[in-house]
Amino acid sequence: MQWEEGFRLGLGSMDGVHQHFMAIHQACVDAVGDEAFKAACTELRAHLVEHFDGEKLQMEQCGFPMIRIHMAEHIRVLNEFDHMMKAPKAMARAYINEGIPTWFRQHVATMDSATAACLRQAGMD
Numbered sequence: 001m002q003w004e005e006g007f008r009l010g011l012g013s014m015d016g017v018h019q020h021f022m023a024i025h026q027a028c029v030d031a032v033g034d035e036a037f038k039a040a041c042t043e044l045r046a047h048l049v050e051h052f053d054g055e056k057l058q059m060e061q062c063g064f065p066m067i068r069i070h071m072a073e074h075i076r077v078l079n080e081f082d083h084m085m086k087a088p089k090a091m092a093r094a095y096i097n098e099g100i101p102t103w104f105r106q107h108v109a110t111m112d113s114a115t116a117a118c119l120r121q122a123g124m125d
């Protein structure tokens, strides 16, 4: 997944975490062999938990009104991720290669973008 201008939310904290997310995701895409893929995906999942916890804290701090919807979306994608990791290898690869980028594009443009606006309004970065 390549960085797209639309990913930039203009908040150092969120943009930095998203760039980090993309680097870890790329390691999954590039992983050669089942063991390397599994290890990279385990790292991506751990990153996502941390990433989502960070956004939760930011939403609490700025009083984001849609916090429950945003958090539900995070839980949904973690469940989907776990489900897909148990699927046949080709499906798990397709989820990483296509499913995650599709989700991320949509998520940044909606929930994360709205959260960033709330943080900006609260004078946070």
Ligand SMILES: [Fe+2]
Pocket (backbone or CB within 6 Å): 055, 070, 074, 107, 111, 112
């Ligand atoms: Fe998010």
